[in-house]
Amino acid sequence: MYSQGLLGANTETEETPEFLAAFQARIDREEKIEPNDPMPAAYRKTLIRMISQHAHSEIVGMLPEGNWITRAPTLRRKVALLAKVQDEGGHGLYLYSAAETLGVSREQLTEELLSGKAKYSSIFNYPTPTWADIGAIGWLVDGAAIMNQVPLCRCSYGPYARAMIRVCKEESFHQRQGYELISSLAEGTEEQKAMAQDALNRWWWPSLMMFGPSDTDSQHSDQSMAWKIKRFTNDELRQKFVDATVPQAELIGLTMPDENLRWNETKNNGQGGYDFGEIDWDEFWQVVKGHGMMNKDRINARRKAWDDGAWVREAALAHAEKQSNAKTAAKTAA
Amino acid sequence: MSDSKMMPLWEVFIRPRNGLNHKHVGSLHAADGELALQAARDVYTRREEGNSIWVVRAEDILASDPDKSAENFDPAADKIYRHPSFYDIPDEVGHM
Numbered sequence: 001m002y003s004q005g006l007l008g009a010n011t012e013t014e015e016t017p018e019f020l021a022a023f024q025a026r027i028d029r030e031e032k033i034e035p036n037d038p039m040p041a042a043y044r045k046t047l048i049r050m051i052s053q054h055a056h057s058e059i060v061g062m063l064p065e066g067n068w069i070t071r072a073p074t075l076r077r078k079v080a081l082l083a084k085v086q087d088e089g090g091h092g093l094y095l096y097s098a099a100e101t102l103g104v105s106r107e108q109l110t111e112e113l114l115s116g117k118a119k120y121s122s123i124f125n126y127p128t129p130t131w132a133d134i135g136a137i138g139w140l141v142d143g144a145a146i147m148n149q150v151p152l153c154r155c156s157y158g159p160y161a162r163a164m165i166r167v168c169k170e171e172s173f174h175q176r177q178g179y180e181l182i183s184s185l186a187e188g189t190e191e192q193k194a195m196a197q198d199a200l201n202r203w204w205w206p207s208l209m210m211f212g213p214s215d216t217d218s219q220h221s222d223q224s225m226a227w228k229i230k231r232f233t234n235d236e237l238r239q240k241f242v243d244a245t246v247p248q249a250e251l252i253g254l255t256m257p258d259e260n261l262r263w264n265e266t267k268n269n270g271q272g273g274y275d276f277g278e279i280d281w282d283e284f285w286q287v288v289k290g291h292g293m294m295n296k297d298r299i300n301a302r303r304k305a306w307d308d309g310a311w312v313r314e315a316a317l318a319h320a321e322k323q324s325n326a327k328t329a330a331k332t333a334a
Numbered sequence: 335m336s337d338s339k340m341m342p343l344w345e346v347f348i349r350p351r352n353g354l355n356h357k358h359v360g361s362l363h364a365a366d367g368e369l370a371l372q373a374a375r376d377v378y379t380r381r382e383e384g385n386s387i388w389v390v391r392a393e394d395i396l397a398s399d400p401d402k403s404a405e406n407f408d409p410a411a412d413k414i415y416r417h418p419s420f421y422d423i424p425d426e427v428g429h430m
Contacts, residue, residue: 036400083380090377097361100343106363107340166360170381313341316365323366 013038027228032158035101043227047157048102050229055095056113056120060298062088064128065137073131080177081134087170094163101159114303122284123206125292132185132192132199138178140200140207140245146171147241148211151231160229179248186252193253200249201257208276209284211238217281243273343392344370346377348384356388364389 013019023040026033033039062085069085072078096106112118123141128134149171152164185196212234215221224230232240249256260277267273286292341363347356359378364370370389379387398406414420423430 034400036397038400086376086380090380093362093377094360100361105340163360313365316369317341320366320369 013040015040024226027156027226030228031156032161033156034158042223043229044102046224046227046229047160048099048104050224051095051099051102051160051163052104052109052112053119053121055092055099055109056118057124058088058092058095059113060120060124060302061141062092063298063301064124064126064294065134067128068131068134071131072134077181084138084174084177087174091167091170094166095160098157098159098163110306114299114306116290116299119288121210122287122292123210124298125287125294126202126206127294130195130199132182132195133203135178135180135182135185135196136199136203138174138176139182139248140178140203141210142171142174142178143245144207144210144241146175147237147244151237154228154231156228182254183252186254196252197254200254204257205279205283206287208238208242208279211235211241213281213284214279239268239273242276243268246274341365344374344389345392345395346370346374347388347390348374348378349386350384352385356386359383361392 019038020040023038023043033043065081065085065088069078069081072081096109099109100106109118113120123144128137146168149164149168153161153168155161155164182196182199185192187193212218215233215235218234221230221233225233246256246261258277260275262275263272264275265272267275287295290296342365343361343363344367345361346359348359349356362370362373362377364373367389371387374387374389378384410416
């Protein structure tokens, strides 16, 4: 979301204590940092890591839902799902563009995804065996993503904040269509209701894991908060999500798969909130490390898409070069 | 990466409706201008965001140097005589 005309400018900064203090002062004044502004190397590195992981998540996130486009039960559901998956592709593009303003190329980021070096949200390494999963993804996965993304609209790095504003505008439809879908199933036959409950059972805990490790174990949180890249900690956002989502499940007659879930009126400074059970962090780390059910399939699908599209990219570039040469020749002749 | 050449980067400008300026909305990669326009339509106008698109090669944009922003833009700050409120006129004149 930024004119990248100056890309390639010298990004080295001498990090004297005065420089770091002046940078922090800009952040504390709520000034946005723009590309090519001097910034600490670690600030740049953190943003590249966050934005590129986010971009990869959007792109890989197209796969579990893409799985159901051809089998959507009605035309209404099919156009919604197509539009949603297309949006995710767009979100990936906005985010890669934002990352590029920090001096990395999209080719480099793609390479890191395809080689398995880059991380993306673990949630997309879970399979989508039933139609109700599409509802659960929109409702829970997009719901959790929105919780994360709304504060990112105020991120101190301008291009990321601007990309997130666009993403959030579009994301709301994703969550609503998912909730509508799973509500219809929950109101349907016994079999349909069971399918909705089963999807909730499988997606609830992985959705809570989307907020990342607990604050006590998170490596990146403190500095990111000080730099106002993040505005809330992982645990704060997770709590907000639980508090928002539990009543939504109750409303449509579904039950959260957590026997330790109960209202605690002393939580959130006396406003009340839900206590919930312990997250299975072993499962989380297993999936992060590549041992989830779908890790291999996802990367293979991305590689196949990249390889199968190679001839299109080559042809488009060759055509562009030919046209450009023809133009030059015509000019020279005239 | 197997591709020997990188896709050029384009900046996208959209006019939300007639009567407004084209405004920068983002960027994308495409082999040529025609494909850049098509991609811009697909990516940036899915929800009636505009009725006209410009695309410009990012490398053709010249930008002012952020390191020189003080000397470029600060001098305007002390020239308050360029603003109408600097001048005193009788209240009876009313709006001017």
